[in-house]
Amino acid sequence: MKGCAVMDKVKSLDDLRKMKAAMQNATELREKGQNIDKLIEVKVSMATCGIAAGARETMAAMMDEATKRGIKNIVFTQSGCMGYCHSEPTVTIVRPGEEPVTFGEVKGKRITEIFDSYILKGELVDGIIPLSSKSIHD
Amino acid sequence: MSGCCDGNVERYKELQAYIDGLPDKKGRLIGVLHKAQGIFGYLPREVQEFIAGALGLSVAKVYGVVKFYSFFTMVPKGKFPISVCLGTACYVRGADDIVSEVEKILGITVGQVTPDGLFSLDTLRCVGACGLAPVMIVAGRVFGRMKPSDVEGIIAEYRAKAGDSEKDKACEGVCCHG
Amino acid sequence: MANVRMHVLVCGGTGCTSSRSLEIVDALRAEIKAQGLAEEVKVVIAGCFGFCEKGPIVKISPDNTFYVQVTPEDAKEIVAEHIVKGRKVSRLLYVDPKTTEHISDSKHMDFYKKQLRIALRNCGFLDPENIGEYIARDGYMALGKALFEMTPKEVVDEVKKSGLRGRGGGGFPTGLKWEIAASYKADQKYVICNADEGDPGAFMDRSVLEGDPHSIIEAMAICGYAIGASKGVVYIRAEYPLAVERLQKAIVAARETGLLGNNILGSDFSFDIDMYYGAGAFVCGEETALIRSLQSERGEPTSKPPFPAESGFWGKPSNVNNVETFANIPVIFLKGAEWFASIGTAKSKGTKVFALAGKVNNVGLVEVPMGTTLREVIFDIGGGIRNGKKFKAAQTGGPSGGCLTEKFLDTPIDYDNLIAAGSMMGSGGMIVLDEDDCMVNVAKFYLGFTVEESCGKCTPCRVGNKRMLEMLEKISEGKATEKDLGRLRELAGIIKDTSLCGLGQTAPNPVLSTLDNFYDEYLAHVRDKRCPAGKCKSLMQYVIDPAKCKGCTMCAKVCPAGAISGKVKEPHVINQDKCVKCGACFATCKFGAISKR
Ligand SMILES: Cc1cc2nc3c(=O)[nH]c(=O)nc-3n(C[C@H](O)[C@H](O)[C@H](O)COP(=O)(O)O)c2cc1C
Ligand code: SF4
Ligand code: SF4
Ligand code: SF4
Ligand code: FES
Ligand code: FES
Ligand code: FES
Numbered sequence: 001m002k003g004c005a006v007m008d009k010v011k012s013l014d015d016l017r018k019m020k021a022a023m024q025n026a027t028e029l030r031e032k033g034q035n036i037d038k039l040i041e042v043k044v045s046m047a048t049c050g051i052a053a054g055a056r057e058t059m060a061a062m063m064d065e066a067t068k069r070g071i072k073n074i075v076f077t078q079s080g081c082m083g084y085c086h087s088e089p090t091v092t093i094v095r096p097g098e099e100p101v102t103f104g105e106v107k108g109k110r111i112t113e114i115f116d117s118y119i120l121k122g123e124l125v126d127g128i129i130p131l132s133s134k135s136i137h138d
Numbered sequence: 139m140s141g142c143c144d145g146n147v148e149r150y151k152e153l154q155a156y157i158d159g160l161p162d163k164k165g166r167l168i169g170v171l172h173k174a175q176g177i178f179g180y181l182p183r184e185v186q187e188f189i190a191g192a193l194g195l196s197v198a199k200v201y202g203v204v205k206f207y208s209f210f211t212m213v214p215k216g217k218f219p220i221s222v223c224l225g226t227a228c229y230v231r232g233a234d235d236i237v238s239e240v241e242k243i244l245g246i247t248v249g250q251v252t253p254d255g256l257f258s259l260d261t262l263r264c265v266g267a268c269g270l271a272p273v274m275i276v277a278g279r280v281f282g283r284m285k286p287s288d289v290e291g292i293i294a295e296y297r298a299k300a301g302d303s304e305k306d307k308a309c310e311g312v313c314c315h316g
Numbered sequence: 317m318a319n320v321r322m323h324v325l326v327c328g329g330t331g332c333t334s335s336r337s338l339e340i341v342d343a344l345r346a347e348i349k350a351q352g353l354a355e356e357v358k359v360v361i362a363g364c365f366g367f368c369e370k371g372p373i374v375k376i377s378p379d380n381t382f383y384v385q386v387t388p389e390d391a392k393e394i395v396a397e398h399i400v401k402g403r404k405v406s407r408l409l410y411v412d413p414k415t416t417e418h419i420s421d422s423k424h425m426d427f428y429k430k431q432l433r434i435a436l437r438n439c440g441f442l443d444p445e446n447i448g449e450y451i452a453r454d455g456y457m458a459l460g461k462a463l464f465e466m467t468p469k470e471v472v473d474e475v476k477k478s479g480l481r482g483r484g485g486g487g488f489p490t491g492l493k494w495e496i497a498a499s500y501k502a503d504q505k506y507v508i509c510n511a512d513e514g515d516p517g518a519f520m521d522r523s524v525l526e527g528d529p530h531s532i533i534e535a536m537a538i539c540g541y542a543i544g545a546s547k548g549v550v551y552i553r554a555e556y557p558l559a560v561e562r563l564q565k566a567i568v569a570a571r572e573t574g575l576l577g578n579n580i581l582g583s584d585f586s587f588d589i590d591m592y593y594g595a596g597a598f599v600c601g602e603e604t605a606l607i608r609s610l611q612s613e614r615g616e617p618t619s620k621p622p623f624p625a626e627s628g629f630w631g632k633p634s635n636v637n638n639v640e641t642f643a644n645i646p647v648i649f650l651k652g653a654e655w656f657a658s659i660g661t662a663k664s665k666g667t668k669v670f671a672l673a674g675k676v677n678n679v680g681l682v683e684v685p686m687g688t689t690l691r692e693v694i695f696d697i698g699g700g701i702r703n704g705k706k707f708k709a710a711q712t713g714g715p716s717g718g719c720l721t722e723k724f725l726d727t728p729i730d731y732d733n734l735i736a737a738g739s740m741m742g743s744g745g746m747i748v749l750d751e752d753d754c755m756v757n758v759a760k761f762y763l764g765f766t767v768e769e770s771c772g773k774c775t776p777c778r779v780g781n782k783r784m785l786e787m788l789e790k791i792s793e794g795k796a797t798e799k800d801l802g803r804l805r806e807l808a809g810i811i812k813d814t815s816l817c818g819l820g821q822t823a824p825n826p827v828l829s830t831l832d833n834f835y836d837e838y839l840a841h842v843r844d845k846r847c848p849a850g851k852c853k854s855l856m857q858y859v860i861d862p863a864k865c866k867g868c869t870m871c872a873k874v875c876p877a878g879a880i881s882g883k884v885k886e887p888h889v890i891n892q893d894k895c896v897k898c899g900a901c902f903a904t905c906k907f908g909a910i911s912k913r
Contacts, residue, residue, distance in 0.1 A: 009574035012582040013460045016451070023452035045440055047526040048558050049267045049519075052280035080527015082440030083681025085269020087363060092440070104363055123320045124360045130325065130375070132366030132697065133431030133683065136647055165630075167612035172554065172593055206614040206771075209554050209596030225516025226714070226747050227673035229761055263598070263765070264516035265555050266523075268673040268745075269680050278557075 040074045040119060041094040047081035053088035058106050062091070065115050074119070087129055095122055102129045149177050150188060157192045167193060167203055171210055180214045216251045216258035218296045220244075223273040225264030233272040237261065239286040240274075243293055256300050257293070322357045322399060324348075327373040329364025330677040330699050336388055337372035343391035344374075348399070357399055364678055366697045367428040370410065381420055382428065383408040430692050432659065433683050434667045435483075435520070435643040439527030444562050447569040450530040456575050458649035462538050463583045471542040472498055475645070477653035479665030484510055484601075484638025485716065485742050485818075487664075487731040497543040497625040497635040505545035506634040507536045508610075508624070509642055511552040511559070512594050514601035515714030516765065518745035520669040520681055521639035525552070525559035528643070529566035533576065533589060535645035540587040543635050548589035551606050554596065564591060598715075598769035599819050603636040605771070616773045617817035638743070640669055660686035664730035668741065674711075674748040675702050684729075691725040694748055705750040709833070713742030715762045715769075716822030718829025719755070738829050740822075754851035755834040756841055760788040762826035766819060777820025780811040784827060791838065792852040794845035801838055805831060850912040853897050857913045862887035864909035871901035871910060 010016045044050075044059045059076060066074050084090050087104030093114070094100045103114060104127050117123040156173050160166050170193065174185050181204055190197045204210045222228075222237045237248065240259055244252050251258040267273050270282025274289070276296060281288070326332075326341045344359045365373045370384040374394065381404055383394070390408060397403045409418040410427065419427050433439075442449040450456070462471050476491025497505065509532060513521040525532065536548040552560055567589050570576040578586040592610050599605045600615040607629050609615035628634025644666055648656045657665050664686040670693060673679050677699035684693060690710060694700070701707050709719040718739035720727075727733050731741050749758065763785045772778045787804050790796040808824035815821045831838060840846045847855040860871070860880075867885040879895040882888030890901070890910075902910045 009572075010581060011574060013464050016456055016460055016581060019448070020451050020454070020457070023448045026448075026452075043440075043443075047439075047523055048265065048280065048556070049269050049282070051558070052267045052270055052273070052282040077443045078445070079442060080439040080444050081523055081681075083269075083436065083523060083683075084363075084678075085267075085680040086678045088270070090440075121320070123358055124323050124325070126328070126361040127363065128325070128360065129363040130327075130365045132364070132429055133433045134426050134429045135433055136437050136651060165611045168595055168609065169593065169612075172595070202614055203612065207595030207597050209594075223516075226711070226745065226761065227517040227671075227679075230674045230747060230749065230753060230758075262555065262596070264519075266513070266519035266559075268517050268519050268671060271673060271679075 038073050038096040040071075040096065042074060042076050042119075043079045043092040043094070043100075044076065045081045045084075045088065045090045045092070046078040049085050050081055050088045050090065054107050055089040058089045058091065058111070061107070061111050062115075065111055069115065071115075071119070084129055087127075090129065093118060095119075098122070102131065103127060104129045152177055153185075153188070154192065157189075163193050167195065167200065168207070171200075171204065171207075175210060180211045182212060182214075214251065214255075214258075215260075217256050217300060218277040219258045219260065219275075220293075221260045221262045221275045223263070223265055223267075223271070223275070224261045225268060225271075227264070227268035228272040231271040235286050236272050236274055236284050236289065239289040240293075243290055256297065319355050320358050323377045324357065324359045324394075324399070325362040325375040325377065326359060327363075327365050327371055327375075328361035329368065329371070330702075331364065331368030331695075332371035332373060334704070335372050337386075339388040340372055340374065340386055340391055343388040344395065347391050347395040351395060351400060353395075353399065364699050365428060366430055368696050368699055370428070374408075382410060384410045430688060430697055431683055432667050432685050434647050434656075434659075435524060435640050435669050436527075436681065436683050437647065438531060439523055439681075442528070444527055444529055445565050445569075447530060447566070447573055447575075450528070454650055455530055455646075456534050458646035459534050459537050459541075459575070460581055461649050462541055463581060463585055468498065468542045468544065471538060474653045475542070475648060478648045478656040479653075479660070479663075480641065480644055480648065480656065481664065481731060482638055483640035483644075483668065483743065485713075485740075487741060490637065490641055493625065493637070494539060494542050494635060496623075497545075497633050500626055500633040502633050504547065504630075504632045505543055506629045506632055507539045507543065507545045507548040508603075508606070508629060508634050508636045509536055509548065509550040510601065510603065510606060510636055510638050511550050511556075511563075512601040512606060513553060513556070513639070513743065514598040515743045515745045517673055517714060517747050518671045518743045520671055520744055522556050522559050523681055524639055524643050525556070526562050529559075529563045530570065531646055532563070532639060532642050533566055533570050535642035536589060537576065537580065537585075537587045538645055538649070539635060539637070539642070541585050543633075545633075545635070546586050546588070548587060549610060549629060550589060550591050551594060551600070551610055552591060553594040555594075560591070560593070567591070597771075598765070599771045599817070602817050602819060605817070606636065607634065614771070616771045617819070619816060640744070661728060661730040661733075663732055668729070668744055670744045670746045672698050672746050672748065674746075675705065675750040675753070676700070676748040677702055686730045687728040689726050689728055690720055693729070693746070694725075698748065701748065701750050705752065708749045708751055708753055709755070711739075711747040711749060711758065711826070712745065713740035713822075713825070714745045715765050716740060716818065716825055717742045718825050719749070719758070719833055721833045738832055740825075752849055752851070754792075754847050754849035755830040755837050756788060756792050756847070757849075757851045759827045759830045760785065760792060763788060763823065766823040770819065770823075774814075774816040774820060776811045776814040777816070777823065780807060780815075781820065781823050783807060784811070784824065788827070791841045792847070793854040794841060794852075796842045798839070798842050801831065801835075801842060856897060857892055858890055858895060858897065858899070858902055858910055859913050860888050860890055861909050861911065864907055866907050866909070868906070870904050870906070874900045874904045876900065 046055050089106050090104050091106045092100050092102045113125050117125045186200045190200045248259050272284045274281045274284050348357050372386050374383040374386045397405050404420050406418050409420045472494045480490045481487045576588050597615045600609045602617050605615040605617040624634040624636050660666050667683050667685050669683045682697045709721050711719050724737045734741050767781050767785050770777045808828050811824050840848050850856050865887040872880040877894050877896045879891045
């Protein structure tokens with residue numbers, strides 16, 4: 001999570017494994033929605049390209065929207081980019097227990113639309129970007 | 139330099155403090171020049187002489203390095219420096235039309251500063267936002283997917299900004315670069 | 317609560333919309349409504365699936381059925397069979413050309429994905445400013461494995477076995493490079509990361525540094541262990557402020573976590589990294605010039621040998637690798653060299669990231685296994701050419717490279733094939749050009765770049781390239797003759813053979829490549845004084861089509877040169893001798909009567 005406190009020092013390979021397990025647990029809990037809050041994770045792609053296309057404004061507007069609607073089980077983070085320059089700003093949303101979904105050209109009234117449909121109800125909206133690459137974990 | 143404020147003493151102090159903080163002085167010239175340009179906005183002769191003295195180098199050596207690297211400039215930029223990317227991706231998407239439009243609106247050519255000191259125009263080669271080509275940078279902010287017709291509005295926005303800050307602080311302008 | 321139980325995703329990418337995918341959307345929506353399912357089934361327009369060749373694509377979720385080449389007429393059947401009865405429409409499924417099997421289920425969900433992300437594996441998935449997220453995704457485990465389970469020699473051997481070659485341009489085998497650097501004895505050695513990314517139009521290194529900086533830190537540490545270096549240096553371009561900031565933060569976080577510094581993970585290996593900034597000189601991407609620049613000198617290349625591996629930064633053995641090269645390293649240790657070597661072609665292993673830009677629909681970063689064809693990259697992943705124009709060429713290798721024309725579209729991309737095709741891999745910039753691009757102009761652009769960036773140390777490059785540029789200018793102004801084309805070629809050969817560094821040696825490539833592939837276009841410029849693409853201003857003419865001209869006089873009013881004459885309501889004409897080619901008339905005419913020729 002953003003603003004995460006300074007890590008403890010890892011002094012051995014074992015320490016590193018423990019930290020990995022702890023971190024995975026934390027992310028997994030968040031992603032699988034097993035913690036009490038069932039957090040929805042919103043990742044805004046913040047690389048040069050995305051920022052130039054308005055990613056900072058998008059992040060701010062989405063945070064505002066969440067506050068305005070009183071949604072508390074939501075967490076915002078930044079990430080690098082997936083290289084979708086053609087559709088920046090892009091935002092990836094992970095609803096508890098579900099596959100991540102990436103939305104393109106997220107600004108203006110698309111933000112309210114995404115809140116109304118996807119964040120609140122899990123209904124997709126036009127302009128999602130299908131993941132078109134395999135990962136090394138497959 | 140300027141008569142309107144005594145910022146320069148402070149600036150030299152800041153630069154000296156940076157140099158003093160370096161773990162060693164060997165091979166640090168480029169880093170120091172970056173810092174100095176950040177502080178002064180450009181690298182006039184006096185600043186180069188100061189750096190040469192502080193690092194124990196000849197002025198000629200410092201000058202040689204400043205001349206070699208296009209990132210360093212010996213002339214002041216405008217308060218809002220404008221750079222248009224002329225990298226390949228931007229070029230094939232019509233960046234030269236953006237340059238002409240800026241030249242037309244500001245009445246200056248590449249490498250010049252407007253008489254009011256607000257804008258300067260330069261070109262550069264790729265800021266890595268090629269996916270949004272053509273790209274224009276104003277005072278560090280990147281504008282992507284530019285059309286010549288967008289230029290006017292963006293410049294007007296910065297003109298308005300300059301007007302606002304003029305009201306706040308009387309002492310700001312060519313000499314201090316914000 | 318939501319009732320939607322099913323989503324139907326219809327590709328709204330450029331490729332699919334041009335084959336009527338939006339009509340499919342309408343047909344599906346109408347049919348779903350007719351069946352009274354509008355509440356529970358939602359049709360959504362998605363972006364390109366990267367499989368445009370088989371478009372239009374329709375994907376149904378959650379069961380992950382992937383239909384290809386769907387037509388609006390298929391909508392009824394999809395709704396009646398799949399959505400209502402839960403039976404897949406097998407004639408619309410993708411048929412594997414090898415096994416002739418219909419692929420329908422989520423087990424094979426990935427069959428259509430042409431990209432494989434190794435170097436970009438984490439970009440976009442984790443917060444680059446949070447080392448914990450990197451660690452959660454196996455971060456620093458490769459370093460741990462190297463330090464505790466392998467000797468430095470075994471680390472070098474693993475990299476050799478993987479077949480990884482340098483991604484910075486030269487394609488030199490990385491393992492071999494490490495072995496050479498390891499072989500020198502010295503009190504201090506350096507690991508240098510080349511993050512200068514000079515090719516204008518390439519941006520993968522920036523993306524990695526901004527999106528996954530820890531992978532570079534980890535890889536540099538592994539390299540340090542392998543060659544016996546305790547210091548790392550990153551030379552990063554000043555034009556990338558965000559990348560600088562992210563890497564800086566990552567280095568600090570790694571230090572605080574104990575993953576950089578003394579006795580990493582309790583081993584007796586110590587390693588730390590320092591950052592140095594470039595200052596806008598392309599030649600500093602060349603490794604010997606880079607080292608001079610690191611030492612705060614003018615970035616002029618030095619002759620090799622000695623190679624940096626023997627005498628580099630401050631005269632010490634130094635290993636220089638590119639950002640993307642490093643980004644591959646941790647994966648080689650996590651997944652094994654065999655796994656890595658199983659991807660790609662005989663002599664080019666793994667993947668390559670391309671920065672797809674120019675006249676292509678889906679501009680962006682793509683990472684594909686070596687051996688993928690240009691056609692797949694540009695037409696499937698890239699979604700084809702913008703505005704329905706015709707593909708002309710793809711420029712790879714930046715200012716050192718060349719153009720790949722239509723005849724190479726089905727060539728598998730790897731280091732050797734690209735060289736055989738008269739271009740090169742370079743750093744992975746891929747600029748797509750269409751019918752509107754003039755190849756003389758493109759060659760002139762690149763040469764103008766190298767002339768500007770030549771350090772001036774040696775004559776062939778400093779003077780020769782300038783001569784070549786002047787000749788190209790003559791050509792594009794219609795002042796050259798056929799003889800000049802021969803002279804151009806001759807001069808190019810001399811410059812290639814006698815320049816000191818890679819910049820000069822490769823500078824003529826864009827010219828040679830366009831001469832080879834587009835000789836007709838050069839001929840048109842010198843013989844007919846015509847620019848077929850209409851780009852070269854001095855050869856271009858604005859003309860008024862009398863059939864379309866309404867005689868509104870608007871053009872005559874805006875012409876600053878008084879070049880246009882004609883009576884009201886009668887066709888106007890442009891006097892070519894007076895016209896200064898400002899284009900004002902062209903922009904003004906509301907009737908499309910003025911065209912460029
Ligand atoms: C003119 C010139 C510019 C270069 N620019 C770069 C560059 O920007 N980035 C890079 O990684 N390599 C660049 N190289 C290649 C480097 O010299 C060197 O081969 C490379 O960094 C080695 O790393 P690798 O083996 O991992 O590719 C350039 C070479 C030349 C001749
Ligand atoms: S070839 Fe060009 S860039 Fe290279 S050393 Fe000679 S003048 Fe400098
Ligand atoms: S503006 Fe167009 S229609 Fe009008 S006179 Fe000129 S060419 Fe003819
Ligand atoms: S291009 Fe410019 S100078 Fe030429 S005819 Fe048109 S308006 Fe006049
Ligand atoms: S490079 Fe990241 S979105 Fe363009
Ligand atoms: S070419 Fe303009 S940003 Fe890369
Ligand atoms: S797959 Fe539909 S446009 Fe690419």
